[in-house]
Amino acid sequence: MSTDASDTDRPAAADDDGEDAPEAYESLLGEYRRIANVRSAGEMLSWDQQVMMPEGGTPARSQQLSTLSSLSHELLTDDAVGDALAELDAIELPAEQAAVVREIQRQYDRAEAVPGELIEEISTTSSEALPAWEEAKAEDDFESFAPYLQKHVDLKREYAEHIDPDRDAYEVLFEEFEPCLSLERAEQILETLRETLVPMIEEIRNADADLATDAFTSLGSYPADDQEALCRDVLSTLGYDWDRGRLDTSSHPFTAGTTFDSRVTTRFDESDPLGSLLSTVHEFGHATYTVGLPDEHYGTPLGEDRDLSVHESQSRLWENHVGRSAAFWEHLLPTFTDHFPHAADVTPREAYEAANQVYENNLIRVEADELTYHLHIIIRFEIERALIAGEMDVEEVPAVWNDKYEEYLGIRPETDAEGCLQDIHWSHGNFGYFPTYSLGSAMAAQLYAAAEADIGADALEAGVREGDFDPLHDWLTENVHRHGARYETNELVEQATGESFTADAFTDYVTEKYGSLYDLDSV
Amino acid sequence: MSTDASDTDRPAAADDDGEDAPEAYESLLGEYRRIANVRSAGEMLSWDQQVMMPEGGTPARSQQLSTLSSLSHELLTDDAVGDALAELDAIELPAEQAAVVREIQRQYDRAEAVPGELIEEISTTSSEALPAWEEAKAEDDFESFAPYLQKHVDLKREYAEHIDPDRDAYEVLFEEFEPCLSLERAEQILETLRETLVPMIEEIRNADADLATDAFTSLGSYPADDQEALCRDVLSTLGYDWDRGRLDTSSHPFTAGTTFDSRVTTRFDESDPLGSLLSTVHEFGHATYTVGLPDEHYGTPLGEDRDLSVHESQSRLWENHVGRSAAFWEHLLPTFTDHFPHAADVTPREAYEAANQVYENNLIRVEADELTYHLHIIIRFEIERALIAGEMDVEEVPAVWNDKYEEYLGIRPETDAEGCLQDIHWSHGNFGYFPTYSLGSAMAAQLYAAAEADIGADALEAGVREGDFDPLHDWLTENVHRHGARYETNELVEQATGESFTADAFTDYVTEKYGSLYDLDSV
Incomplete structure (x- = not known):
């Protein structure tokens, strides 16, 4: 499954290295590298803002980021890019070069279609909506946020119309985050998750299982400094390149x-060491994807991540399939108790159960477990899809939200603060982002199953138990990381796993794992 | 002396706020703000590179910085800037606006005059010269660095010729760092320093004074963590805005x-706590100037520092006139001994003497004291001036360097590593930078004397002794910081002190201070 189709079609061609590439191609790459550098400069300044910057720095940082963002837009829509693309359109290019041109063309077409004033207006609306959302959430006052949400809905419909007036606006917006995964496929996957998880979670709620959910939390507190030392050990164990x-x-x-x-970040809750630990493993997955991208293609699409779903598949694979596995806890527990001797009596089985408990009364997405998480996502997806389609009014959001929580999760928020105001995404006008979280989980399951098939499930598990993650790293680098954005999403998954991207592997995985954990009848 | 000339000439005009400014002026400001944002973004990424970035990050960071640097050059030489400047050239503007236009015009003229390929070649030469210099220094092999130095000399002569073929090339290069301080005045100041300091240092060498130079270093070690805690306390005491x-x-x-x-940085030598402490006070001076610039003019010349000399005057003022004063040590010693109880018996007088010792055998600029420092600078200035004038060959640098050290400081380097290879500046092709260090010290003395005259010398000293630095902050903000680059250098100094910028205040200051410390006959 690690076969690279274009390499088997024909021998490696010298011109695939770009050495004999047309002049317009070299020129296009030169322009794109500048864009990529401006973007990554901005990303680093955002990192600094969230991690290092003193509070007073905001006014200058906002202006710096806004300037870099508009510069990268101007560079992308510059004639130098448009002319090179037009020239290359008439030339038959080798596969790698064709992929680079395809990716830049897609970005160019979108950027070029939207008037600068609309971009500006969306940006201004976000700046105003963010503090309005923060206040609405603090005051549990959806009404005060509703006008900003309405404005974002209107602007984003207009935005999508500029890009393609003939297509479903939500589909166009979804492509902002998933440029080459069809919305139809995404919907099928989300639909499967809903059909599988709603009854499974209900069954778990009724199962009355006796899991060691408080194996760690019942033992007292876990100082932040010690958690940090543990997270550093975990990163080293997993193979993080310091x-x-x-x-x-x-x-x-x-x-x-x-x-x-x-770079990765985490945060510490002194009552619960699993939060920082599993979030660190999650971010490790993102970082190891980025570091696994080919150095020599830095600044070009061949050196960039495919999309948000693939990125999330890497973080979820490490978090869920490794970090929440029984084998991992057999490996980790001695290190864990080195840092926290008061947890010395916790058994690997208890740790495994604690790391995999399904929360019956959790209303908050970011605190959700591996199963309920997706229903949080599906609710947001259904609502934002209806909003953009004009099938739902902004005013209806709180009631629809609460009804869906009751229907899918059997719980009902008592306030909008712990309901439809909990996430930041809509205050940025980001419609179409939420689904990528669930798509990433489904993809993680499919990739992990393929890695098990290639490496051998027992050998892979034995490696995890012994702290040898090299086979998994190698498999992911070979099948996912090294390709950058060369293949479109489904093509990448097909080449890595031999199958089109579906939710099947995910439903198999959770059915087996949670069926066994909760001793469910349906399994 | 805090009078703002343009405000006394006429009543505050509404159009001086920019509200009624011509359209071309607003357009120019808009363009310049983007340039300023790109520059400050680059400065922040350089900070990150030196303070936070993991070692492996260099390839991407180099590209990001290079892209931002070429973008700011392109934005500055864009027609939008040129056209706005041309239009404004014909309009009589109020003082503040005229100052803004003057500063941008100066930058535009220089940037516009030099071909992009030459900029590129200088940048490439720097990239190659830096590792060559590092190796030459490590191997004590000047010959291997000489070709790079020669290339930089040639390129920078060409660079100056593009900007103004009719003027002394060194003068043009000096203006890169000191855009509006005449080289003639700078030379007069350096000449005065040399004439004053060479005999004074010789006298000190022969004075056989018994200063408590090892008051701190004789007492054992000073752990880096404790030094850092002390530096934080010192910053808080001085009024650093966290x-x-x-x-x-x-x-x-x-x-x-x-x-x-x-943001400020320091470094720790566990054998000597004065290094980190005084360097922190020095950097505090730089930071307090930057923070003192008017917020409302951020991104315009009115919100930018005047030049390197003025910046250095602020750091030297705090380091030397405050941090090395007897009054400051009376204030600081209790805090110091809180962190280092083993130094509890050191008296304020001993601390003062240790902080002001003159080194008789130091060959290294960055380890020099308040007096010998300037001879290190003057030697570099004389050599680089002769190189750029074509009056000295690169091959002669080591011998001339060593002869001058013998002549001015009575010591002779035994290797080029501790001689002419010690500084990084020439590997960057930065000729004309060194003088700004000494000019800053001279300016610091003149500003401090003026502050003493305005506030009262006794009141100012009493404030320092009690840890009340507000009067000094207020004076510096009023007379220096708030003006940004509104006035040219000498104009700024004149307005703040009532006198043209000279070395007189500096020579008075060191003659009195070191005459008394070393009991010199000449005083």
């Missing part, structure tokens, strides 16, 4: 950087 | 940032 990264703290864990320097 | 800054460590102390976020 020459190309750092670990810091921030209010929301995230990963930022380039293949040469991919 | 909402607009941070303290970190780096191999060479520096300051970077904007008026909203100006």
